[in-house]
Amino acid sequence: MIAESINDRLSNIEGKFGVNYIDLTTGQEILCGNCTVFPASGGVMLMALVECFRAIETGRLDENMTTRFNRADYPDAGTDSFGVLKYLHDGIEITISDLCNLMITVSDNIAFNMLLDFLKIDNINETFRSLGYQNMRVNRKIYDFEQMKKGVQNYISVREMAAIFQRMYKGQLISEEASRRMIQLMIQHQRGTIIPHVLKEDMEVAHQTGFDDDMILDGGIVFADKPFVLVMAAADTNIRKAESIMRDITSICYRKACQN
Amino acid sequence: MSKKNMIVTTEDNQLLYMGEHLYSSVMKHRLSRPFCYASGKIKRGDIFVALFSDAARITADDRKLLENVCGERLSRTGPLIVAGVYEDDSVHSLIKSMTEEAAKQDVWLETVFHGCYLKLMRPGEDAVLQTDSQEVKASLEGGAALAILNESGFLYFTVAENGTEHRVTEILTGAEFEGFWDEERIHAQPVRIGDVLTEEFVSATTGMEEDGSSIIRLGGILYHVQRLTFSSATPRRVLWIVRNEFDVLGELSSHSEVYDMITKADSRKELSGGYTFGLWGNDPKINRIRFLLQKGASTNTTILLTGESGTGKSFLAREIHKCSKREKGTFVSVNCAAIPYNLIESELFGYEEGAFTGARKGGKAGYFEIAEGGTLFLDEITEMPLSLQGKLLEVIQNKTYFRVGGVKKKTADVRIIAATNKDLKTQVREHKFREDLYYRINVFPVEIPPLRERIDSLYNIIADLLPEICERLGVPQQVISQRAMEKMKNYGWPGNIRELENVIEKACILSDGKVILPEDVDLGKNDGILLDDDVRTLKELRDDFEKKVLEDALKRCGGSRLQAAARLDISKTSLFEKLKKYGLGGGEKEEV
Known part of the structure; x- marks a missing residue:
């Protein structure tokens, strides 16, 4: 019934829309919409987060190691993009753990770009291939204008993101401890205009959003009495309208989680 | 009592009045389906749902308007559902055209639209549109239906009659819609409680005594229902006061705040000296302490606070400081039992550089110096080493002292408040406390009762x-x-x-x-047993308990020993012996 309800709401949507719902108590999975692979926008930060925890876990990276933010190295520091690092003074010292926190809690684009310098694009893609995810791909930094001109894009898959969240919930992504820490961090994500918007204020949601001129994304774990994963993305459509639909779809899934 | 929580009926349950609060509660908790709506106009942000049994029958005007609102062309065949938000283009409209196969299903639509749950069923001839709390039902023989709703529920619902024009375009372009009532339920007959409230309410309140009250559960919420009858009215009227648990708690809470204000205003009287003591309680003993402190606080005299552990001596010392002339000075609280024996002198009086191994460069100020111009509170004064009591006496008496290792006399303008939970006289008798110091600090003793x-x-x-x-x-x-x-x-x-x-x-x-x-209220395992800090034997505790029981029995029996003996089920002789043993013989009434 939930699939029909979601499809009813999506009935006459223009552009691309993808929804993946997983009931974490039964494993029931529902995929709706007309697309699953989307430009990544902020969704790519989930990939960096996973790789970062993997590097920390394997000892390749020390989360307490400090690095320095040199404004000149990051031309996007002057752009109107998400985050707070660009407002801090040039040369500020910051730990890897801080970068992770900024990247997830406030979707800090510079924090992501700085982390990418440590993690390396190839390593991230390799990790995701080895985990079995073929469609998620990092190809450039956020706001890498040169690459953008060439049409190089980052991609996320609604289906693969949902699977990652499911694995994380089960404590099977990297390790139980790493999964728990990633969830705890994503619960602190501060952009709550889509999934958390229709839920009770004290309902915990571990999620990551992505916004761009022509795409919108929100996906995560809703810790309802019957917890579920919900990942939604839309592109080439009216973003404001897509946002209102996503809120309604969250309500549909939450109602389902409250039944029985 | 607010009218918002009232229902007025006749004795045969004909509804005359329902308070606003109850009406919204009834709606919110799905205790009713709407039976009538007022006339009005669609407003910005209202949701509209238009239902057509056959898209081929949509008028040109309606089609044009809806296509304009939705920004999309509508189907020309089969059943069609269109939902939108009036004058809000940030919400994506919902258009569902039903295939022949889909139209055979009982449920035509079930989704959440703009935060509102919508379910449209077509189980038979009638179409039923449900939200979370309400449902409306109508025949679609006329070909179309239009519902307007907001977060409070349905505002309007109409169906086109056979052979008449329906008014989708008019209503969606701002024309006033007429009031509506449910013919089936009203039939131009008086509305009865059962028409509005559920069976649960009616059965729970049927047979309730006149001027009686009852607790009922509706929609998972507990309600207190009170029934009052106006016998003077003709015909007799019945007033139902219905308050749910949250209403009652709200009233309790607001009343308790008022009560707190009254008791505080009474117990924290402005004292004649202009000082206010934040003391807990308003009994004669505390009032006496208030009086004493009013007198003592304004002077510089040393005050001795005695009383059992936990009676609030530290709190009181701070209050005395706040209410004294020294309130702008520093208040230093020192627990003499908490400072290591060999450090207490240097902590209290400070030390000079090089006074002892490890002494800080430049020396260190002691508590007396820190409290200069203020108040020094010496808690558990009996724990002060005997060897240091002389130095303390000196500073209280002459207002001068030496730092440890110092050669220069320092003056001390400090008001001292001392406190103990021990009997100082006994301590003096046992040579644990200097007698001269005792008299010096016992100038203004205040005993805080347990x-x-x-x-x-x-x-x-x-x-x-x-x-x-x-x-x-x-x-x-x-x-x-x-x-x-x-x-x-x-x-x-x-x-x-x-x-x-x-x-x-x-x-x-x-x-x-x-x-x-x-x-x-968890009172632990010591419930009712009075254990002091001092070690006492079982016999002592038992005697103490027995004495209290006898005192209580005599009090309850108005001093009558015969009645007390009967109440305790012991002989009169036995009671007399016990009263004599515990010195409770005097003052009782003579027996007849």
Whole structure:
């Protein structure tokens, strides 16, 4: 019934829309919409987060190691993009753990770009291939204008993101401890205009959003009495309208989680 | 009592009036389906749902308007559902055209639109449109139906009659819609309670006594229903006052706040000297202490506070400081028992550079120096080493002292407040405390009574403590139930105010609602047993208990020893012996 309800709401949507719902108590999975692979926008930060925890876990990276933010190295520091690092003074010292926190809690684009310098694009893609995810791909930094001109894009898959969240919930992504820490961090994500918007204020949601001129994304774990994963993305459509639909779809899934 | 919580009916349950609060509660908790709507106009943000049994029959005007609103062309065949938000283009409209196969299903649509749950069923000839709390039903023979709703529920619902034009375009372009009533349910007959409220309400209240009350559960919420009859009215009218648990708690809470204000205003009287002591309670003993402190605080005299552990001596010392002329000076509190024996001198009087190994460069100021111009509170004064008591006497008497290792006399302008829970006279007798120091600090003794001796003030004390504790814990303001108060009154409170604070704090945490119930009050295993800090034998404790029982029995029997003996089920001779043993013989009434 939930699939029909979601499809009813999506009935006459223009552009691309993808929804993946997983009931974490039964494993029931529902995929709706007309697309699953989307430009990544902020969704790519989930990939960096996973790789970062993997590097920390394997000892390749020390989360307490400090690095320095040199404004000149990051031309996007002057752009109107998400985050707070660009407002801090040039040369500020910051730990890897801080970068992770900024990247997830406030979707800090510079924090992501700085982390990418440590993690390396190839390593991230390799990790995701080895985990079995073929469609998620990092190809450039956020706001890498040169690459953008060439049409190089980052991609996320609604289906693969949902699977990652499911694995994380089960404590099977990297390790139980790493999964728990990633969830705890994503619960602190501060952009709550889509999934958390229709839920009770004290309902915990571990999620990551992505916004761009022509795409919108929100996906995560809703810790309802019957917890579920919900990942939604839309592109080439009216973003404001897509946002209102996503809120309604969250309500549909939450109602389902409250039944029985 | 607010009219919002009232229902007025005739004796045969004909509904005459329903308060606004109840009406919204009825709607919110799905206790009714709407039976009538007022006339009005669609407003910005209202949701509209248009339903057509066959898209081929949509008028040109309606089609043009809906396509304009939705920004999409509508199907020309089969059943069609269109939902949108009036004058809000940020919400994506919902258009569902039904295939022949889909139209055979009972459920035509089930989704959430703009935060509103919508379910459209077509089980037979009639179409049923449901939201979370309501449903409307109508035949679609006329070909179309239009519903307008917002977060409060349905505002309007109409169907086109056979052979007449329906008004989708008119309504969606701002024309006024007419009022509506459900013919089936009203039939131009008077509305009865059962038409509006559920069977549960009617069956739970049927047979309720005149001027009686009852607790019923509707939609998972408990309601207190009171039935009052106006016998003077003809025909007789019945007034139902219906309050749910939240209403009652809200009233309790607001009343308790007023009560707190009254008791505080009474217990914290402005004293003649212009000082206000924040003392807990309003019993004669505390009033006497207030009077004493009013006199003592304004002078520079040394004050000795005595009383059992936990009675609030430290709190009182701070209050004395606040109400003294030295309030702008520093208040230094020193627990003499908490400072290592060999450090106490240097801590109190400070030391000079090089006074001893490890002495800090440049020396260090002692508590007397820090409290200069202010107040020094010496708690547990009896723990002061005998060897140092002479130096303390010197500083109290002559206002001068030497730092450790110092050669220069320093003056001390400090007001001293000392406190102990021990009997200082006994300490002097046992040569544990210097007699001359005793007389020097015992200039203005104030004894704070234990909590058990002012149990009648318990409510006032709790009324003072409770709001502060709730605020500190970050929980909603609580009130204490009568039964919980009785339980606390019957306890001995060996730990005094400190224990009371802990018990209330725990009760606030355990309490599920806004009222502290007896089961929230955890008095531990010492319930009713008075254990002092001093080690006492079982015999002593037993005798103490027996004495209290006898005192209580005599009090309850108005001093009659015969009645007391009967009540305790012991012989008169035995009672007399015991009264003699405990010195309780005097003052009783003569027996007949």
